[in-house]
Every structure is written in structure tokens, then in C-alpha cells.
Amino acid sequence: MSETINDNATQNLDGAPPQMPLAVNLQYTKDLSFEVPAGASIFATLRSAPQISVNIDVQANRLEEEQPVYEVALAVRAEAAEPAAEEGGKPGRTVFIAELTYAAIVTLGNAPQELVEPILLVEVPRLIFPYVRSIISDVTRDGGFPPVVLQPIDFVALWQAKRAQQFPEPAGEA
Secondary structure: OOEEEOOOOOOOOOOOOOOOOEEEEEEEEEEEEEEOOOOOHHHHHOOOOOEEEEEEEEEEEEOOOOOOEEEEEEEEEEEEEOOOOOOOOOOOOEEEEEEEEEEEEEEEOOOOHHHHHHHHHHHHHHHHHHHHHHHHHHHHHHOOOOOOOOOOOOHHHHHHHHHHHHOOOOOOOO
């Protein structure tokens, strides 16, 4: 199962520039975990919808030194907690934790070096996100709770935030 974006030497008829060569060689669930720490008692005591927090991370690693083959992993952690007993209070017990790392093995063609990082950390996650969304929804539903439906993610903003953490702007005047 391979998805390829071809690199045409000429522009398309509509004037768009040629697309970047990218082959998705395979996709797979690298790690999946679902737990209900309180066990069956949570079903008897949960009185209102839990508060759900979601954390997302993207990692890319080169697999072969001499080849442009990479593993791109999209990690999602969804944690649900009982609502606070009083407004502004601490959340109650953890209702469930769903963790998924979904990966794709991709091959880049003759991509310019400055485009490798955005392709790996923005475009590939965009391609695999629908699968991640489906798995998280299914596992929370199959765990006995309403499905968690992940909202669309701005992978450009996520990538820019990650770059800002790695290369902070120097303080001072410009």
C-alpha cells in the first residue's frame, strides 16, 4: 500500500508548481494503550461528562543513513477526568487515558533540504491524522465511553511551536 505524489518537470496546466515527491510506504499502530484506572466503579459514580485534555506530538527519524527513508510518528494522549466538585476546584478522578502512537514509513524523493522538515512534520501528519482520529474515537467508544472525536489540528502551528522551543528567539531589540 503505497501513496505517491509525483514530481513533474513542468508545471501543471492550472499553473500550480510541481508537487513534492513523497511516498508513504506503510502506516501502522506503533503503540496503543487504553486504561480505566478506577475500574468499574467509575461507571457507577460518573454523573456528568468528563473533562478531556488532549496532547499531541510529532516525531520524525531517519531510518536509513544513505536513503531518504523516515519514520514519522504522531503521538496522541487523551485523558478524561471527572469534573471538579466545585467551580474552579481540582478535577476529580481520572476516568480514562487513551494513548496512541501511529506511524508512517515514508520515502522522500529529491526534496530540497529546507523542505524536508516541513514535509515530515506537517504534511505526513496531515496524511495520517484521519487514521489517528478514527482509532482514538473507536477505542474510547469500545472502552464504554462516548467517543472522543479529535478536532482538526493545525500541524503548521504545532511545527512552528516545536521549532520555537528548539531555537528560541534571542532577547533584545531587532
